[in-house]
Amino acid sequence: MKNVLIIDYGTGNLKSVHNAVKKVSEKQDCRIFVSSSIEDLKKSTHIILPGVGAFESCLNGLIKTKARSYLEEMVLEKKKPFLGICVGMQMLATKGFENGEFDGLDWISGEVKKINNQNNNLKIPHMGWNTLKFLKETAFTKSLLKKMKVTNLHDLSAYFVHSYNFKNKNTNEKVITTCYGEEITAMISKENIIGTQFHPEKSHYFGLAFLKTFLEQR
Amino acid sequence: MLKIRIIPCLDVDAGRVVKGINFLSLRDAGDPVEQAKAYSDEGADEITFLDITATHQKRKPMIDVISKTAEKCFVPLTVGGGVKNIIGIKEFLLAGADKVSINSAAIKNPSLINESSKKFGNQCIVVAIDAKKKSKNWNVFINGGRVDTGIDAVSWAKNIEKRGAGEILLTSMDKDGTKSGFDLELTSKISSAVNIPVIASGGVGCLKDFFDGVKLGGASAVLAASVFHFKELTIKQVKKYLKSKNINVRIDNLGKYYEK
Numbered sequence: 336m337k338n339v340l341i342i343d344y345g346t347g348n349l350k351s352v353h354n355a356v357k358k359v360s361e362k363q364d365c366r367i368f369v370s371s372s373i374e375d376l377k378k379s380t381h382i383i384l385p386g387v388g389a390f391e392s393c394l395n396g397l398i399k400t401k402a403r404s405y406l407e408e409m410v411l412e413k414k415k416p417f418l419g420i421c422v423g424m425q426m427l428a429t430k431g432f433e434n435g436e437f438d439g440l441d442w443i444s445g446e447v448k449k450i451n452n453q454n455n456n457l458k459i460p461h462m463g464w465n466t467l468k469f470l471k472e473t474a475f476t477k478s479l480l481k482k483m484k485v486t487n488l489h490d491l492s493a494y495f496v497h498s499y500n501f502k503n504k505n506t507n508e509k510v511i512t513t514c515y516g517e518e519i520t521a522m523i524s525k526e527n528i529i530g531t532q533f534h535p536e537k538s539h540y541f542g543l544a545f546l547k548t549f550l551e552q553r
Numbered sequence: 554m555l556k557i558r559i560i561p562c563l564d565v566d567a568g569r570v571v572k573g574i575n576f577l578s579l580r581d582a583g584d585p586v587e588q589a590k591a592y593s594d595e596g597a598d599e600i601t602f603l604d605i606t607a608t609h610q611k612r613k614p615m616i617d618v619i620s621k622t623a624e625k626c627f628v629p630l631t632v633g634g635g636v637k638n639i640i641g642i643k644e645f646l647l648a649g650a651d652k653v654s655i656n657s658a659a660i661k662n663p664s665l666i667n668e669s670s671k672k673f674g675n676q677c678i679v680v681a682i683d684a685k686k687k688s689k690n691w692n693v694f695i696n697g698g699r700v701d702t703g704i705d706a707v708s709w710a711k712n713i714e715k716r717g718a719g720e721i722l723l724t725s726m727d728k729d730g731t732k733s734g735f736d737l738e739l740t741s742k743i744s745s746a747v748n749i750p751v752i753a754s755g756g757v758g759c760l761k762d763f764f765d766g767v768k769l770g771g772a773s774a775v776l777a778a779s780v781f782h783f784k785e786l787t788i789k790q791v792k793k794y795l796k797s798k799n800i801n802v803r804i805d806n807l808g809k810y811y812e813k
Contacts, residue, residue, distance in 0.1 A: 350620075350623060350646075350647065350648070350649045351623060351649060351651060354623055354624050354627075354649065355627055357624075358624075358627070387673070387674050387676070387677065388672075388673065388674040389671075389674065452748065455748055457748075458748055458749055458750050458773060459748060459749070460675060460676050460719055460749070460750075461555065462676065462719065462720065462750050462773070463555050463556055463557075463558050463598065463750070463773065463774070464555070464556045464558065464598055464803040465554065465555045465556065466554055466556075483807055485807070490804065490805050491805065492556060492803050492805070494598075494628070494629060496629075496676040496719075497676070498675070514554065515555055534629075536627065537627060537628055537629045537651065538627070538628075539593065539627050539628050539807070540627075540805070540807035541805070541807060542627060543627055544807070
């Protein structure tokens with residue numbers, strides 16, 4: 336039995352994430368909770384932190400739920416599979432620089448900085464489907480690619496919409512990147528923690544396969 | 554590389570897809586949920602719903618349509634039409650829309666753009682411009698193309714960007730439904746005036762029109778309705794064509810994985 340918790344902290348496209356998780360867990364023994372209650376957090380087997388909006392307001396929203404210490408216990412101590420999406424990944428950083436300088440959760444060392452618009456030659460936000468570059472093979476990516484039965488990695492793309500880039504410190508935690516004027520961190524991974532800048536819930540078949548792979552993590 | 558987005562648009566009236574010419578004489582074109590699903594399976598990069606005759610009584614079927622579509626389409630969904638305030642935006646988002654497009658309300662109360670993009674994030678707020686040529690310039694029209702505001706479309710576009718919108722959905726009223734191609738002059742003027750993505754809309758009739766919208770109009774995304782609804786062109790065809798012209802589009806063959 337899986338208990339998937341989608342953390343509700345007053346922001347984010349929860350419905351889309353919920354719909355996509357529901358789709359990939361159709362034939363499984365799986366319950367989905369959209370909540371920030373400590374009780375639901377404690378019984379969760381998989382935790383998803385969605386994120387849409389500004390760094391600071393998302394972080395404040397999360398802090399207001401009072402679930403932070405329980406969340407850290409579940410993820411950092413009990414090592415439950417965790418997926419942060421978009422700002423939900425950015426919040427894991429040491430610091431964020433969106434409309435000021437703010438402390439993040441500091442689960443993954445790095446800073447979140449505005450994408451360089453290359454002297455106004457790039458439209459910001461970085462919005463749309465962009466090609467993924469797999470930097471290394473992990474157990475996760477292996478299982479993901481097997482699921483999609485693809486051998487050619489050049490044609491995979493995912494849906495992005497963001498103006499800030501997670502510049503993580505340890506390059507070995509970076510798994511997928513994409514390019515938009517600069518190198519954009521698309522997926523990071525550290526032990527049981529996964530973060531994606533792209534939106535798997537909006538990345539059609541690739542995104543569904545990604546979420547399915549996440550649900551298989553233990 | 555970032556890909557050019559191909560967006561089929563479903564003009565919805567009381568829960569059905571319709572299509573008009575120059576914003577008039579509507580024809581029934583099918584069930585929106587089924588169509589949206591078919592489009593996303595075929596490779597649409599996003600789906601847009603416009604409630605073109607939005608009135609309060611018709612809001613209910615629209616909410617149903619959004620929520621049913623969101624359950625079946627795993628690509629971004631933009632919804633617009635009849636949005637008056639923050640509550641209206643929130644209603645659509647809660648039903649499963651990823652972005653909400655505002656038009657008349659943004660003209661009547663421009664601070665709605667600031668408030669909503671701050672509250673829901675810039676990426677969430679699309680401002681639609683319906684523009685019609687007046688001698689040398691283009692004027693912004695509202696109320697489904699019925700009222701000329703006298704506002705210049707290019708300066709409005711800059712204003713929209715400054716206020717925090719994430720994207721502009723630009724429709725040429727002169728071209729809409731005529732199948733004679735996008736208004737390239739208008740598209741290119743707006744697209745070079747702002748630093749946010751511009752979706753070109755209104756007038757697509759053939760494959761080359763898509764190419765021109767991107768290459769000559771400078772659009773980040775191209776939107777079309779009738780050519781897709783009446784199956785004159787398929788999304789696959791458009792993407793294949795654009796790729797052959799060296800335009801970056803998303804083509805993958807992952808469909809088999811979920812087709813069961």
